[in-house]
Amino acid sequence: MINTDVIIIGGGTTGCGIARDLALRGIPHYLIERGDFAAGATGSCHGLLHSGARYVVTDPQAAKECISENLILRRIAEKCVEPTGGLFVRLPGDSKRFRDRFLKCCEDVGIPTDVLSPSRAIDLVPELNPMIEEAIKVPDCAIDPFRLCMLNAISSRQAGGGFLIHHEVIDIIKEKGRCVGIKAKEKFTSQIKVVRGKIIINATGAWGDKVAALGGSHVPLTLSKGSLIISNHRLTNMVINRLRPPSDGDIIVPNEAVCLAGTTSISVKDPDNIKVESHEIDTIATEVDHMIPKFGSTRMIRAYCGVRPLFASGVEDTRAISRGFRIIDHNNGLFSIIGGKLSTYRLMAEKMVDIIMTRFDKKVPCTTAQIPLDGQDELTGYPLSKRLKDMDDIICECELVTRADVEGVMNRIGTKYIEDIQHRTRLGMGPCQGGFCTYRALGVMQEMGRISPEDSIRILKTFLEGRFKGIRPALWGDQLREEQLVESIYLGILSMSSK
Ligand SMILES: Cc1cc2nc3c(=O)[nH]c(=O)nc-3n(C[C@H](O)[C@H](O)[C@H](O)COP(=O)(O)OP(=O)(O)OC[C@H]3O[C@@H](n4cnc5c(N)ncnc54)[C@H](O)[C@@H]3O)c2cc1C
Numbered sequence: 001m002i003n004t005d006v007i008i009i010g011g012g013t014t015g016c017g018i019a020r021d022l023a024l025r026g027i028p029h030y031l032i033e034r035g036d037f038a039a040g041a042t043g044s045c046h047g048l049l050h051s052g053a054r055y056v057v058t059d060p061q062a063a064k065e066c067i068s069e070n071l072i073l074r075r076i077a078e079k080c081v082e083p084t085g086g087l088f089v090r091l092p093g094d095s096k097r098f099r100d101r102f103l104k105c106c107e108d109v110g111i112p113t114d115v116l117s118p119s120r121a122i123d124l125v126p127e128l129n130p131m132i133e134e135a136i137k138v139p140d141c142a143i144d145p146f147r148l149c150m151l152n153a154i155s156s157r158q159a160g161g162g163f164l165i166h167h168e169v170i171d172i173i174k175e176k177g178r179c180v181g182i183k184a185k186e187k188f189t190s191q192i193k194v195v196r197g198k199i200i201i202n203a204t205g206a207w208g209d210k211v212a213a214l215g216g217s218h219v220p221l222t223l224s225k226g227s228l229i230i231s232n233h234r235l236t237n238m239v240i241n242r243l244r245p246p247s248d249g250d251i252i253v254p255n256e257a258v259c260l261a262g263t264t265s266i267s268v269k270d271p272d273n274i275k276v277e278s279h280e281i282d283t284i285a286t287e288v289d290h291m292i293p294k295f296g297s298t299r300m301i302r303a304y305c306g307v308r309p310l311f312a313s314g315v316e317d318t319r320a321i322s323r324g325f326r327i328i329d330h331n332n333g334l335f336s337i338i339g340g341k342l343s344t345y346r347l348m349a350e351k352m353v354d355i356i357m358t359r360f361d362k363k364v365p366c367t368t369a370q371i372p373l374d375g376q377d378e379l380t381g382y383p384l385s386k387r388l389k390d391m392d393d394i395i396c397e398c399e400l401v402t403r404a405d406v407e408g409v410m411n412r413i414g415t416k417y418i419e420d421i422q423h424r425t426r427l428g429m430g431p432c433q434g435g436f437c438t439y440r441a442l443g444v445m446q447e448m449g450r451i452s453p454e455d456s457i458r459i460l461k462t463f464l465e466g467r468f469k470g471i472r473p474a475l476w477g478d479q480l481r482e483e484q485l486v487e488s489i490y491l492g493i494l495s496m497s498s499k
Pocket residue numbers: 009010011012013014015032033034035036037038039040041042043044045046047048049050167168169170203204205206207211224225226227228263305306307308309339340341342343344
């Protein structure tokens with residue numbers, strides 16, 4: 001049994017941000033996550049560090065939080081953020097009145113803007129639709145959610161914080177009406193671990209109500225699914241938004257060598273039962289094509305979706321719900337923290353930990369806005385030039401991941417999950433989607449004695465099935481040809497069964 005002061009359930013940005021803040025204020029804690037870090041909405045988001053401009057007309061409070069956190073994260077999380085800048089483009093037929101309100105609201109909230117003529121905008125992003133009427137420049141950025149979670153976790157670990165990843169909380173232990181601990185089941189072995197704590201924080205986003213129910217509490221949630229597509233090329237070096245009220249398919253974000261285009265907003269009931277629908281892909285492709293006409297003829301490598309946890313119950317129009325966040329004290333030792341944005345995770349963590357400090361009667365101020373995240377220099381991955389330096393023994397050609405990178409992750413975290421290596425190195429995230437590198441990485445894991453041959457076949461199948469879920473909605477043209485090749489390697493040469 002493990003004893004600690006604060007138990008955090010959920011390893012998205014909210015949970016990892018809380019762990020780091022607790023660590024910097026000297027509070028012992030343990031974080032429990034059922035997958036790897038960023039397994040929920042965090043890892044399936046758009047990767048946009050909002051300037052706040054998207055919400056400035058509809059939700060000025062959320063916009064204010066975004067611009068202030070945008071400035072902080074660019075400073076403390078430099079290696080996770082690419083300061084691309086963003087353009088809001090106005091196309092023929094888009095409302096000029098909305099544009100005027102947008103500029104006025106940006107001024108009120110303090111978001112700097114620069115109105116550009118079509119030719120100045122096209123100088124910045126040559127693939128833009130030449131028919132645009134104007135563009136407004138704002139300080140949007142691209143952000144890597146996986147790296148952001150892991151760096152927050154590193155800070156926490158350095159201060160003695162504990163983590164159990166691939167452990168699902170299956171029960172909250174109650175004594176005399178108070179929540180005093182959790183039971184967690186390890187995914188691989190089904191082993192049960194017990195962690196006891198004085199305070200439990202439910203930071204499970206879309207799963208917030210399910211987890212609160214384990215402690216006999218309730219969180220009013222509306223779940224909104226959003227889908228995105230990944231293009232094989234970086235079609236823009238800036239974030240491109242459509243200058244109109246938030247709608248489907250109106251943002252494209254550059255991310256390393258690719259672009260993420262989306263999104264949609266569809267009310268769903270169960271966050272564990274979601275998939276990308278083909279009509280969503282059609283809508284996104286059509287809408288993004290209006291801003292960047294080359295998008296439609298560019299190869300797509302996969303699609304994915306995630307669920308936004310919005311604080312409200314039973315609201316039909318999910319875009320009308322505020323993107324602000326709420327902290328709920330269930331008055332039994334359990335707190336839930338719900339809503340918000342990835343862009344505002346640090347602020348959410350600060351407010352949560354402020355409350356915890358009062359419960360422990362301690363007065364240590366928050367310093368997460370001043371101290372840069374630990375571990376930024378050791379990270380593999382971004383920038384690409386760092387990966388180009390060492391090209392020996394390549395395991396993943398698409399993303400330039402070497403044997404040393406794979407062994408490095410194995411030695412650091414001793415995982416049995418190929419996804420953990422993927423999230424820490426980008427293995428399998430390129431055009432072949434793991435077709436050529438997955439079996440090689442599993443070979444390395446076997447050579448290192450971490451998994452048996454039987455385990456490796458089971459892991460390979462589960463991983464390929466997971467990847468296929470995302471590839472399936474983008475199967476046409478070159479991506480279809482590539483997938484047929486991958487299928488013939490696994491089913492033909494390696495004699496795997498499709499059952
Ligand atoms: C499609 C989409 C696009 C988005 N784009 C952006 C964007 O570009 N910029 C931005 O700022 N925000 C964006 N957001 C919002 C942002 O992703 C979320 O607000 C944020 O990531 C929520 O983080 P979280 O940690 O609260 O929740 P999550 O990331 O969902 O984390 C909850 C975690 O709890 C874990 N969990 C659940 N149940 C259990 C259990 N029983 N035991 C243990 N662990 C459990 C899950 O595995 C998960 O990892 C987007 C959201 C979506 C859905």
